[in-house]
Amino acid sequence: MNPSEQIDQAIDALADWRGEMLARVRRCIVGADPEIVEDWKWMGSPAWSRDGLIAVGNAHKAKIKLTFAYGAHLPDPDGLFNGQDNGKTRRSIDIFEGDALNAAALQALVRAAISYNLANLKKNASKRATVDKEQ
DSSP states (O other): OOHHHHHHHHHHHOOSHHHHHHHHHHHHHHHHOTTOEEEEETTTEEEEESSSEEEEEEEOSSEEEEEETTGGGSOOTTOOOOSSOOSSSOEEEEEETTOOOOHHHHHHHHHHHHHHHHHHOGGGHHHHHHHHHHO
Protein backbone atom coordinates (compact mmCIF):
# COMPACT_ATOMS: atom_id res chain seq x y z
CA MET A 1 0.00 0.00 0.00
CA ASN A 2 1.40 3.40 -0.93
CA PRO A 3 1.44 6.39 1.47
CA SER A 4 -1.57 8.10 -0.11
CA GLU A 5 -3.61 4.93 0.37
CA GLN A 6 -2.46 4.71 3.98
CA ILE A 7 -3.59 8.28 4.55
CA ASP A 8 -6.94 7.46 2.92
CA GLN A 9 -7.35 4.55 5.34
CA ALA A 10 -6.42 6.69 8.36
CA ILE A 11 -8.98 9.31 7.38
CA ASP A 12 -11.66 6.67 6.79
CA ALA A 13 -10.95 5.14 10.21
CA LEU A 14 -11.80 8.44 11.90
CA ALA A 15 -15.58 8.17 12.10
CA ASP A 16 -16.13 11.59 13.67
CA TRP A 17 -15.39 15.22 12.74
CA ARG A 18 -11.62 14.55 12.79
CA GLY A 19 -11.77 12.45 9.62
CA GLU A 20 -13.44 15.18 7.58
CA MET A 21 -11.13 17.85 9.03
CA LEU A 22 -7.98 15.84 8.31
CA ALA A 23 -9.29 15.30 4.76
CA ARG A 24 -9.84 19.06 4.38
CA VAL A 25 -6.36 19.82 5.74
CA ARG A 26 -4.89 17.29 3.34
CA ARG A 27 -6.71 18.84 0.35
CA CYS A 28 -5.38 22.27 1.30
CA ILE A 29 -1.83 21.04 1.62
CA VAL A 30 -1.65 19.03 -1.61
CA GLY A 31 -3.52 21.81 -3.41
CA ALA A 32 -0.87 24.35 -2.47
CA ASP A 33 1.75 22.95 -4.84
CA PRO A 34 1.62 20.18 -7.46
CA GLU A 35 5.03 18.81 -6.42
CA ILE A 36 4.06 18.01 -2.83
CA VAL A 37 4.67 14.37 -1.95
CA GLU A 38 2.57 12.47 0.57
CA ASP A 39 4.30 10.11 2.96
CA TRP A 40 3.49 7.86 5.91
CA LYS A 41 6.00 8.33 8.73
CA TRP A 42 6.71 7.51 12.32
CA MET A 43 4.44 4.49 12.64
CA GLY A 44 1.28 6.07 11.36
CA SER A 45 1.47 9.78 10.65
CA PRO A 46 0.50 11.44 7.38
CA ALA A 47 3.32 13.69 6.23
CA TRP A 48 3.79 16.07 3.33
CA SER A 49 7.08 17.09 1.76
CA ARG A 50 8.55 19.07 -1.04
CA ASP A 51 12.31 19.43 -1.08
CA GLY A 52 12.15 18.56 2.61
CA LEU A 53 9.50 17.91 5.21
CA ILE A 54 6.66 20.45 5.29
CA ALA A 55 4.25 19.12 7.90
CA VAL A 56 2.96 16.08 9.76
CA GLY A 57 -0.71 15.62 10.63
CA ASN A 58 -2.05 13.64 13.56
CA ALA A 59 -5.51 12.95 14.90
CA HIS A 60 -5.60 13.18 18.69
CA LYS A 61 -8.55 12.47 20.96
CA ALA A 62 -9.97 15.98 20.78
CA LYS A 63 -8.06 17.67 17.95
CA ILE A 64 -6.16 17.46 14.71
CA LYS A 65 -2.55 18.58 15.15
CA LEU A 66 -0.65 19.81 12.12
CA THR A 67 3.04 20.27 12.94
CA PHE A 68 5.26 22.23 10.57
CA ALA A 69 8.84 20.96 10.58
CA TYR A 70 10.37 24.46 10.35
CA GLY A 71 7.37 26.45 11.52
CA ALA A 72 9.41 28.66 13.84
CA HIS A 73 11.10 30.07 10.72
CA LEU A 74 7.90 30.83 8.81
CA PRO A 75 5.86 34.02 8.68
CA ASP A 76 2.38 33.50 10.12
CA PRO A 77 0.48 36.71 9.38
CA ASP A 78 -2.89 35.00 9.91
CA GLY A 79 -1.93 33.59 13.31
CA LEU A 80 -2.55 29.95 12.44
CA PHE A 81 0.11 28.60 14.80
CA ASN A 82 -1.65 28.07 18.11
CA GLY A 83 0.04 24.94 19.49
CA GLN A 84 2.04 24.82 22.68
CA ASP A 85 5.39 24.10 20.98
CA ASN A 86 7.68 27.06 21.51
CA GLY A 87 11.04 25.58 20.52
CA LYS A 88 13.44 26.89 17.92
CA THR A 89 12.20 24.75 15.04
CA ARG A 90 8.66 23.36 15.02
CA ARG A 91 5.30 25.07 15.27
CA SER A 92 1.86 23.52 15.17
CA ILE A 93 -1.75 24.24 14.48
CA ASP A 94 -4.30 22.61 16.77
CA ILE A 95 -7.73 22.28 15.18
CA PHE A 96 -10.64 21.49 17.48
CA GLU A 97 -14.19 20.42 16.72
CA GLY A 98 -16.14 23.38 15.38
CA ASP A 99 -13.03 25.35 14.33
CA ALA A 100 -13.08 26.92 10.89
CA LEU A 101 -10.25 26.11 8.51
CA ASN A 102 -8.71 29.11 6.79
CA ALA A 103 -7.71 27.30 3.60
CA ALA A 104 -6.04 30.29 1.94
CA ALA A 105 -3.90 31.01 5.00
CA LEU A 106 -2.95 27.34 5.34
CA GLN A 107 -1.92 27.16 1.70
CA ALA A 108 0.16 30.34 2.11
CA LEU A 109 1.89 28.74 5.11
CA VAL A 110 2.59 25.58 3.09
CA ARG A 111 4.08 27.67 0.27
CA ALA A 112 6.23 29.54 2.81
CA ALA A 113 7.45 26.17 4.12
CA ILE A 114 8.40 25.09 0.60
CA SER A 115 10.29 28.36 0.07
CA TYR A 116 12.07 27.83 3.38
CA ASN A 117 13.07 24.28 2.40
CA LEU A 118 14.41 25.40 -0.96
CA ALA A 119 16.39 28.27 0.50
CA ASN A 120 17.72 26.74 3.71
CA LEU A 121 18.02 22.97 3.65
CA LYS A 122 21.51 21.76 2.75
CA LYS A 123 20.16 18.98 0.54
CA ASN A 124 18.80 21.69 -1.80
CA ALA A 125 22.11 23.56 -2.17
CA SER A 126 22.89 21.97 -5.56
CA LYS A 127 19.39 22.87 -6.81
CA ARG A 128 19.92 26.50 -5.76
CA ALA A 129 23.29 26.59 -7.51
CA THR A 130 21.74 25.24 -10.73
CA VAL A 131 18.89 27.75 -10.59
CA ASP A 132 21.32 30.60 -9.90
CA LYS A 133 23.44 29.61 -12.95
CA GLU A 134 20.36 29.47 -15.18
CA GLN A 135 19.35 33.00 -14.20
